[in-house]
Amino acid sequence: MLTKYNMVKKAIKSKIINGTYIPNQKISSESELMKEFSVSRHTVRQAIGDLVTTGWLYREQGSGTFCADRSAMSNNQEQGSQKNIAIITTYISDYIFPSIIRGAEARLSDEGYQVSIFSTNNNQENEQRILEKILTQKFDGIIVEPTKSAYSNPNINYYLNLERLSIPYIMINAYYDELEPINIVMDDEKGGFLQTEHLIKRGHQNIIGCFKTDDTQGTKRMKGFLKAHRQNKIPINPSNIITYTTEEKDTKPVDELKKILASKNNCNTGLVCYNDELAMKFLDVLRTMNIQVPDDLSIVGYDDSPLAEISEVKLTSIAHPKSELGEAAANMIIDLIKLKKDNKNKDVYNANSIVYPPEIIIRTSTKDLNKSKMTS
Structure with missing residues (x-):
């Protein structure tokens, strides 16, 4: 106390x-x-x-x-001091995050930077505590994966203070729109479109979509899901869309999918997932319900994580650049730090953001219904 x-x-x-x-x-x-x-x-x-x-x-x-004026103090201390970079992610040890961090850390280490890694667990209060810690210590630059990026963020003042102190930061995977920061992201709307279009081209018209909606990645992927239906003139069944938040991720998606599949009116043949991690959970559910993938239900994931190839059903998924994105983030923050020093603390927020185009990796988790119709 x-x-x-x-x-x-x-x-x-x-x-x-x-x-x-x-x-x-x-x-x-x-x-x-x-x-x-x-x-x-x-x-x-x-x-x-x-x-x-x-x-x-x-x-x-x-x-x-x-x-x-602590910015003046910080500038006076720069000469000969240790070079430090902070990396803030929503998670550290699971899923695709280790690959992203390794990509950034390797490049930063080559340039002589000490890297400190922080995890918010996608919690805004954790993000605040981390930003306070960073602002009380000396960091040359920060790579941030935003927390609950689809929501209005209560920590915007901390980022504005970073700008006032001329501490460069960039955002990865998503960004806070109101700040308009330099960012490195995927075209998630196009990715969601490709997931859904892949199933539509294979003859699927009744498709379930499940999306995490407190992060902009999920809202954009859902937008792509809807757009693919509209462009292909396929009616959208609102009851086939499952949305959930970080706090609900362990229970709601599975519970809602079970309800849909157990319904007597169920005629769905396709399932689009927010990411591969969710797809793996769904595969366990389908196994217990004796629903075969892809014969009874085709599934598409997102991120092309290592999970996509470890199960008995190899998952069709959207490729995520992972370590390449991490390395690009490291290069960008290094360039911004150098630019800041060369320009004597003048505006450094004029670099170009990067948007990675999505690519679908096709494996065995989706069935071509068109071929089935031709042989019947």
């Missing part, structure tokens, strides 16, 4: 980190802080004194206490 002194100190520090207090701005008076936190004047003075000593605040006799 935080002491009162540390509570006040942490609150003031957080306001500096998130940009509430900007350099040379006067902070709340001692009396205001006493009232806000219900603490004594001694406690307030102790907290402020510590922040002055550590360079977060400075005092002017007769005027008050002000937020220090």
Whole structure:
């Protein structure tokens, strides 16, 4: 449990980190802080004194206490100091993320950067804590995979503070649209289109789509799913669309799929999945329901992860650049850091973003119904 002194100190520090207090701005008076936190004047003075000593605040006799300009301090410390890059991802140890991180880390290590890796677990509060930690330490640049990128993000102030401090950052896999950051992403709408079009071209007209909708990747893939139906003039059954959030991912998709497949009106022959990880869960469900893939139901995944080839049914999937994307992110952040140094902290946010085109990798998880009709 935080002491009162540390509570006040942490609150003031957080306001500096998130940009509430900007350099040379006067902070709340001692009396205001006493009232806000219900603490004594001694406690307030102790907290402020510590922040002055550590360079977060400075005092002017007769005027008050002000937020220090830490960007100037950081620039003065750059010469000869260790080079550090932060990588923030939603997850670290599973699925495609190790490949992305390895691609970035190898390139950054070659350039002499120390890499610190953080995981938000797709939780916005975790993202805030990580950004606060990064802003209190010295990092030359940051590679970020946004957290719940389809939602309005409560941590935008922290990214604006990075910009104010001239700390370059780029976003991978998705981005916060309001910030318009430099980003490296896939064309997920086209990817969702290709997933669905592949099944349609193989004669499937009743197709289930399952998408994670708190990340923009999922919303765009769902948009591609809908667009493929419309362009091919195939009616969309709203009850065939399953959506879920991060918190629901372990239960809702499976429960909803079971309901659809158990319905007496079920005539679905195709299934488009948000990613390969979800497709693997669905394969387990179908196995328990004695539904054969691809004879009874064809499945398409996304990301062409290692999971696509480990099961008895080899999964048709959309290729994700993985380590190539990680390496491209590393090259871009290195270039931005060099540009910042060459331009003496002038605007560095003018590099070109990268959009990878999707490609479908066809394996054995989808059936061509057109051939079946020709032989019958």
